[in-house]
Amino acid sequence: MNLTDEQKELGRRNFLKAIVGAPALVAFGAAAVARGPLRGGPVRAAVIGTGGMGRGLIAQCQKEFIDLKALCDINPKRRQAVAETMVKAGWPQPREYADWSEMLEKEDIEAVIIATPLWSHAEIAVGCLNAGKHVLCEKMMAKSETECSRMMEAARRNRRVLEIGYQRFYNPIYQAAYNNIIKQGLLGDVYTARLVWHRNGNWRRREDPPSPDFDPGKWGYPDWEHLLNWRLYKRYSEGLVAELGSHQLTVANWFFDAVPQSVYTTGGIYRHKDGREVFDHVYSTFEYPGGRTATFSSIESNAFEEWYEMYMGTKGTLILAKETDAYLFNEGESQSTRIEVTQQTSGPVADASATRPAGSPGRTINAATGTQVDRGISYKNEIAEFCSAIRTGKPVRCGPEKAMKSAVAVLTANAAAERHVRLDVVVP
Incomplete structure (x- = not known):
């Protein structure tokens, strides 16, 4: 998914128009941090x-x-x-x-x-x-x-x-998209979602052990390699679908207000034949009720598309890119400004900028002050609301029930890959 500057300007502008006056964005992006x-x-x-x-x-x-x-x-x-x-x-x-x-x-x-x-x-x-x-x-x-x-x-x-x-779930962009675009039906009937996380690199990490005689054996790791690169070994990891895809799949469950009924997965260790046990390329098709499908792909050989979620409906298309950008296109439009969410101020809660460099992800601009805000606002909100839930009893935004449904779908996707069959997703 690569858009021209003109398309980005239009898509950002459309998104901002759709969330004008959005109470969810104001309350979630600012007040939760302030209180x-x-x-x-x-x-x-x-x-x-x-x-x-x-x-x-x-x-x-x-x-x-x-x-x-x-x-x-x-x-x-x-x-x-x-x-x-x-x-x-x-x-x-x-x-x-x-x-x-x-x-x-x-x-x-x-x-x-x-x-x-x-x-x-x-x-x-x-x-x-x-x-x-x-x-x-x-x-x-x-x-x-x-x-x-x-x-x-x-x-x-x-x-x-x-x-x-x-x-x-704690990202103001996703909250605004759900409350003001998905729930309001602005996309029409959505039958297709595309979940992409593409990288050109190696998941393997290189780091010296903390000391020459360091032994992680009593914690279940036979050697330093298995501790350092636990993501590559099946005893400890569920691979790319879990570590990356579960983020996007949990949102698909949220936006579709459903869980997958079945899944088919293919993939393999195609590039990095270095002793790893989990795939370096994986492709999953999750089938939801009502004829809806979410496809997930994660590769380690090309980063041109990077990572994004795209929801394609009969009236429009919503693209959420790299957790910092949002684009909305009405069906038939061909042209796009970055959604830029700010923390608490007396100024606007969302600002559009067609001039922000594409190579500066994870930063947002407060037009009122010129101050830059770190992309960590999602994590700040997550930790802050977790603490508030402890003090006030207010429910958390994801919670174990949603997370478990996502986990079961991921585990089923991996089982489908191992068995080379389409499997039903049985969520308790």
Whole structure:
């Protein structure tokens, strides 16, 4: 999906016209960040997992919502580096742990953010919930339907908040698109959605172990390679459909207000024959009720299309690109301005810019002040509303039920690829 500058200008302008005066955009993009928890002060919390995702989430934590007391990671080098970064950013020195259960015993915390490899989600989340902690767990929810059910049951039994990290639910662009375009029927009848996540590179990571004698064996990894590149091995990972596609599939479920009935998947290890076990190219077709279809493709050999979601209806087409841009085209139009969402000010909540460089993703412009806002607003909102849910009882925006339905569809897609058959998606 590549648009000319003229098409982008038209598409952005159409999107802005569709959401003019949108209360969801104002309330969600600004007020949620402004209010803070209504009582009880910042939530005392810890982070388990200080890899790339954990570091990213910590960077979006706001002190008025969350009080980070401790870090846990089995990699001491990574854990120490994150602690040092936090102190430089003005946080108190966090206490450090390699064992999450020890941390739960010693720390006076209310909540935990989990950003560990997929296969460990259920064990850690259930342990934290049973210890009386609220949990924000990164996506995908868990590695099996049974594990998802265990997490949901632990949250219900212990009456604790459980949220899964699908930040698009907290993205003002997606909220505005859903409330003011999808729900209002501006696209007409939508039978087709295209979910794309294309990259030209290698998922394999290269990094030295924290010490020459570092042994991750007691945590279930036979060597450093399997810990560092856990995403490439089936024991720990569900591959591209889980790590990337589940983000987009969860939105498709949201926008279609349904879950897939069946799925067929093909793919293989075509480019990177380096000992990995998960596909580097994958193509899934998810069939929804009412004759609707969502296709997902993820490749590691070409980045021309990058990543986006496209919803094609009888009256129009909605494109959500890279979590920062939105384009709306009326059926028959051929021409497009970037949706640029701002945080709380007295100025506009959404500004259009046809001159913003295409090579500057993840930044938004506040026309009233000229201030740039980081794309992390989705993660900021996610963490802030998680904390607010703990304090006020307000429901979270994704929640384990939606996340489990997405996980079951992903797991079925992978099973269909292994068996080379179309499979029904059976969601409990």
